[in-house]
Amino acid sequence: MAMVLKKRRKYVLSKWLKTKALLGNKEARAHIPDTRKFSKSTLRTMLKLYEMVYVKPEIGTHGKGVIRVEKRAEDKYTYQLGLAEKSFQDFESFYQSLLSDTKKKSYLIQKGIHLVKYKKRRFDIRVMVQLSPEGVWETTGLIGRVAPPEKIVTNYHSGGKLMDVKRLFVTHLSASKTDKIIRKLDKLGVVTAKHLHKKYPGIQQIGLDIGFDQSWIPWIIEVNTNPDPYIFNKLSDKSVYRKVMRYKKAGME
Ligand SMILES: Nc1ncnc2c1ncn2[C@@H]1O[C@H](COP(=O)(O)OP(=O)(O)O)[C@@H](O)[C@H]1O
Ligand SMILES: [Mg+2]
Incomplete structure (x- = not known):
């Protein structure tokens, strides 16, 4: 009898395959740009x-x-x-x-999303979602990424500046609206991770790039399956970085 071994890939590189997979989830689909x-x-x-x-x-x-x-x-x-x-x-x-x-x-x-800006610079948010050592999906960190002036990408490796999310939001939003958006991002991250994990069970963590349009609607610009954990070391709250690393290590065992 022939045995079919399903490849448990840890990483999915094609943005096309990831987008197609996420369109199969109603909650995620509402936040994916065409x-x-x-x-x-x-x-x-x-x-x-x-x-x-x-x-x-x-x-x-x-x-x-x-x-x-x-x-x-x-x-x-x-x-x-x-x-x-x-x-x-x-x-x-x-x-x-x-x-x-x-x-x-x-x-x-x-x-294209007309991203909300901070001091005239475009920004988006990296949302880190990881399997906990107990095997439960959890949003473990959020960090803002601000594009250099005149640049169209926010990536740290393209000169983007990492910033605390609340510092980015405070110039635009009330404290209660900020909390509401943070809870929304937490939830969207977990929904996305769970859905992607169903299709690709080898995935242990994802990093979502989420941008806001002028109405503060969050858009999933991209989902990374091999997100950089070290960026979280830039936050003043070191407990975030410690948790991200602890979960990452647990996933490698
Ligand atoms: N549809 C879009 N609308 C607005 N900004 C975008 C869009 N797509 C990409 N960007 C910007 O470009 C950056 C890099 O794009 P992304 O799709 O995340 O590719 P990469 O894998 O190179 O990070 C994003 O973080 C965002 O700042
Ligand atoms: Mg990206």
Whole structure:
């Protein structure tokens, strides 16, 4: 009799596969921006629908190769990669240039979120969710990531600054609204982890990149299955870092 061994992968690299898996959960789905495979026709369609989109490698990290694309007016397109911005007067030359910047890799295109800012800089939140030593999914840490001025990605490894979440929120929100949002992020993290774990049982921890739009709706920009735990050492509350590391070690045994 043939035996089928299901591979228990610890990490899922493809942002496409992770997005597809999460769309199967009602609660998570409500917080996932429209995401499609990059092609000439999805680019055209998505820009018509949203005017601003992000184009990013299907497999990638640290914000590398992430592009912010805008349709400014009929036949006026711009995009930004790193600090460089390019403008075009027609769709065809815009598309050809974008193609040369995306090389031959597989890319995704995602509805752009107009992220809430801190001192004019975009920010998002990393939500760390881990299996506890008792085997229960738990949100263990939150940390804010603030993009350098003029940059379109918040990643620490692209120059983003790590900050306490409450310090980021305090300039915009009341204390009670802040607490409410933090509880919402906790819950969204656990729901997402549980659902992904059903499909990929080898996963022990995830890190969600969550951005807020101008109405303070949280959007799951990305889910990492190999999230960096060391960023939490930057928080003044050292108990967060200690817990993250304790759970991580328990998961490796
Ligand atoms: N749809 C989007 N809307 C707004 N910002 C985005 C979007 N997609 C990506 N970004 C920004 O780019 C960063 C990197 O994108 P991400 O999808 O997390 O890829 P990576 O794996 O390189 O971290 C995000 O943390 C966020 O700051
Ligand atoms: Mg990311």
